[in-house]
Amino acid sequence: MSNMPNMSGVSYTAPLATGRRIVALWFPYWAGETTQIAYDKTKSFALIERSKNAQRLVGLTPLAAQQGLSLGLSLADARALLPDLQTAMAEPMEAAARLQKCAYWLQRYTPWVGHDPPNESPHAENTDYGLLLDVSGCAHLFGGERALLADMQARFLNRGITAHAAMAGTVGAAWGLVRFGSTAKTTPQARRQIIVPEGHEAEAVLPLPPAALRLSGVHIDLCQRLGLATVGDLAGFARRELTRRFGPSPVLRLEQALGQAGESLNPCLPPPRFLVRHNLAHGVTQMEALAQLIGDLCTRLVAQLDRASQGAQRLDLALTRSDNAVLALSLPLAHPCADGGHMTRLFEERLSRLSRGVHAGYGIEQLTLAASRTAPISQPQETMSAFGGGQTRDKRRAAPIAALGSLYDRLVSRLGAQVVVRPVPHASYIPERAVRLVPVLTPDKQAPNKQAPNKPEESPYGGLPDPATRPLFMLCAPEPIEVIAEIPEGAPYRFRWRRVLHEITAAYGPERISPEWWAGLTGETPAHHNRQTRDYYRLEDTQGHRFWVYRDGLYDRETTQPRWFMHGVFP
Amino acid sequence: MEIKPAAHIKATTKSQKLAGLRRLVARFEPVVAQGPHIQTGFADIDAYLADEVANAGLACGGLHEVVAARTGDMAAALGFAHRLAARFLDRPHTQDMLLYGQTHMACREAGQPYGPALAAHGLSADRLVYIDGARLPDLLWAGEEALLCSAIGCIVLSSWDEAPSFTASRRLSLAARAAERPLVMALGAQAGTSASAATTRWQVEALPKQGWQVRLTKLRMSYNTMPPTEGWTLYPKTMSQHLPLMDSAAEVSGVAQVRSG
Structure with a gap:
């Protein structure tokens, strides 16, 4: 961060379109309201927790808050204020579980519902109950963004749950606005609904207090001591100075809120599909x-x-x-x-x-x-x-196809799909393209032999080559050989391949294979070395080794210095 | 198993004693004497197997090694291995597949099997499953798995520079015997000298005029006389047509015009 150019605060306000629409939901009375369902709703309700020999309020309902109760108050004080206060022991684990359930329910709006803080599952220590939804491209299904939020909040209201909602282009902005955004009404029952148009996050976030940036308590205290009342005050400093004084986190949070730094939002794991x-x-x-x-x-x-x-x-x-x-x-x-x-x-x-x-x-x-x-x-x-439908469990007596299928599965799972192959003929005169090695698990329909426009057997110029004229083993790629002595337009009679000199005693050929001129027309790109006519020779050397070599290109017509290649070996 | 040597060495003449001892030894290795057998399709080898070896053929259930005599003879060795595979597959269950696997090194050095040429060697591309490069331990595992699969009629594995250890070959050999299906292991010249538990080991050397010199260097079956040390000279029939001889370089271009049927 420190080696970045010194950027003034002005740059923060540059509008930045993130292309995302994030909804932040905040449930200020989640634990109280969801527990109160079993109690009398007309009376105030509070959740209590025993700490340091005193029972203190840890969860409230809006009614209780309106009547002057606050979190942290001891139960005795609360009862003095409101004698008919109903209480229940706080069970943060259950509240967290209910929030998780609520997150699944919210998938009716978008598949991308994440926990708040992002990428953390709800746990007992987190008593700030909120959820984050990525609703990019979903709002129109509910009649627009405002209608989406209204529908969402109405459904929560029916269940007696206070839900604030804010929609913005970034997680940070939505999070801050839902908690600290200004709203016309100030009563506890009022539900915030804030929608920031795309690219206007800076205008919305800068007037908020620094706590809206998801800062830690230490940083918020520091902001207060420095007299920084709003995010805009904080953003007025150069990033380098902020980083020096606060560490990297506030700058990152600020940039995330303004959409200048990316922030991922993982959806909570959906139930099995x-x-x-x-x-x-x-x-x-x-x-x-x-x-x-x-x-x-x-x-x-x-x-x-x-x-x-x-x-x-x-x-x-x-x-x-x-x-x-x-x-x-x-x-x-x-x-x-x-x-x-x-x-x-x-x-x-x-x-x-x-x-x-x-x-x-x-x-x-x-x-x-x-x-x-x-x-x-x-x-x-x-x-x-169909073949192995459970008649026999004996692997040996299973029907052949089933046995082969399970063998393929085992081989492929250990060796890899591209390794276990079968040869599939392909309509091509070029020898190395006449057959393709296709993974065994490829369905037959995808085998490429049927689509080719020119099948050799249908061609009027000749049928398939005689198998005996083809080598049993074809090198993975033609290897250049150094022909030491040759007759122009004839077979070599001495050549070096893999540093071994071979004296040829017998030759047969040439078999001329022309490049497939139609390959370019049908959209197939011929391989680079396929552009020239090849003259194939079958050769045998003094020791009885037999080779299949070719000369790439015709003398004078295609090239002046044709090269020779080893393409296969005969057994 | 209780062995009573006296019962077998009661015979008087030397040959009878030998025959008795061989029968005794055969009881230690009972499996090779059982199961289906095939003819190799090469008259000289079949004649030897018929006359001298029990059951008069090459056991299907077993590990057969084919070793290249020289570095350049790997193609010939693989050719011989594929000839054997074709004979192994030429049994009543004609839909059985051939699994052919190679190590990475063998792929690079010896090349890949070429579909259009398989027919000349009695094999069909439709019935080939090919493992295009694996580590040797993985390849041996694949061979053992394939032996358990009834749809695989024969397995050919090929390694260029390293041979399976004796333990591994013993394991494969036992698995092949139990499955009564053959596993042919083709090995390059550098790999073909190690100890192994194979039923047979063949050494193949290419000869001019499309011939092979094939020696049977190891035979774990009961036999009467040793296989000939010089081996057999074979000229496989349906291989590529005879290459016209080139007496001098001047004729090289001349032969190009001659295309015999």
Whole structure:
């Protein structure tokens, strides 16, 4: 930060469009209001906590605040003020859990609901209850930004929850405005609703007090001692001086609020995308029935997975008993699986291996199966399930296709998808392009052999080459060879390849392969070395090694110094 | 297993004693004498196997090594390995696949299998699964996995510079015997000298005029006479057509015009 140019405060006000719309929600009475639901709403309510031999108020409702109670007041003082005060013990863990639940509910507005402070899950120590929503591109679905906030706040109001909302282009600005933004009414019940148009964060944030920048208590105290009443005062200093006096954090917060520094907002983890559930009217106690139900669940889950072309890599099965005890089973899979029979068998084995069996108690009332981790699968799994549909568990006696599929899965999972390949013919006269090595898990439809416009067998100029004229092993790329003696327009009779000199005793050729002039027309870019005519020769040296070499380019017509390449070896 | 040597060495003549001892030894290695066998398709080798080796053929369930005699002979060794693979696959289950795997080094040095040429060696590109470069331990693991898969009829693994350890080859050999499916290990000249538990080890050397000199340097099957040390000279039939001989450099361009059927 210190090596940055000295920038004056003016630069902070430069409008900056972030392209994001962030909603900050702040629930000043979250713990009190959500706990009060079970109590009489017409009376004041407070949450208390026992600390240092005194019971102190740690949560309030708007009514209690209006009647003069404040946080930190001892219970005795509060009762003196309001004799009919209702109280309950504070349970911050539960309040945090309710906030998490609320975050999931807010996904009805946007999928991107994050915790506040960003990227931290709610915990008991955090008694400042807020949420952050990235509603970029969502507002029009609810009739505009103002309507979105109004709808949101109305729904909270119905539940008796005070929710302040602010919308801005940055997380920092929305956070500060929702807590410190000015509002016409000052009663505790008033709900703040502030919308800052895009690019106007600076105007909105600069009049706020420094605490609106998410500063720590130490920094806020320092601001007070220095007489900095607003963010604008703070921003009036050069960044270098701010950094020297406060450390890097206030400058970063300021820049984040104004959209000059990026800030990520992670959505809280959504519930599993692939989830099926069985609710039973009567509890099931018998293992056979349970296995049947699990089989049904697997089939339904596979249907969900199939629609999304996904395979499950991890399955979570939860069996809920009528007394609400949950038996949870988690099943990692070595490879993405969308085979219901396979999943069912794995669960059956797993249940049978449980040391004391499944204690169904008064019966299992709910079964939930979720694919908590999935991966796209390219293998058409119908073939696997059609052939290996659970008739036999013996790997050796399984149908060949199923066995091959599971072998492919194992090989690919260890060696990699690009390594386990099969040759697929391709319509091309260029030898190295006549066959492509395609990953085995590629569906046949994507194999490129059908789309090519010029198939050799349909060509009037000749059919497929004689297999005997092609080398059994083709080098990954043609390797240049140093031809020491040759006849112009003829085969070499001495050349050096990989530093070994070969004396040729027999030659056969040339087989002339012209570049595919139509490749440019059909949109395919021919490889660089494909632009010239090749003359292929089959050669045998004195020791009996056999080679497939070519001369790249025709003498005089295409090049004056044609180069020679080794392209393959015959056994 | 209880062994009673006296029962076997009761014979009087030397040859009878030897035969008795061989039967005894065969009981220690019972597996090689069982299971399906194939003919290699090379008349001389088949004649030797038929006359001298129990069960008169090459055991399908086993590890067979094919070693290049010289550095440049890897192509010939791989060619021979693929010929064996074609014979192994030429069984009633014609839909069985060939798994061919190479180490990274072998890929670079020996090249990749070329689909259009496979037909000339009795193989089909449709039935080839190819592992395009892996570390040797991964390749051996893949071979062992493939032995468990009923849809794989034969496995050819190729390594250029390092050979599996004796333990690894023993493991593969036992797995191949148990699965009654062959695993052919092609090794470069530098790798082909280590100890191994292979059922057979063949050494292949390229000969002029498209020939191979094939020696059977190791045979873990009960046999009567040693395989010939000089090996067999083979001229595989359906390989590429005979190259016209080039007597002098002047004829090189001349032969270009001659295209024999």
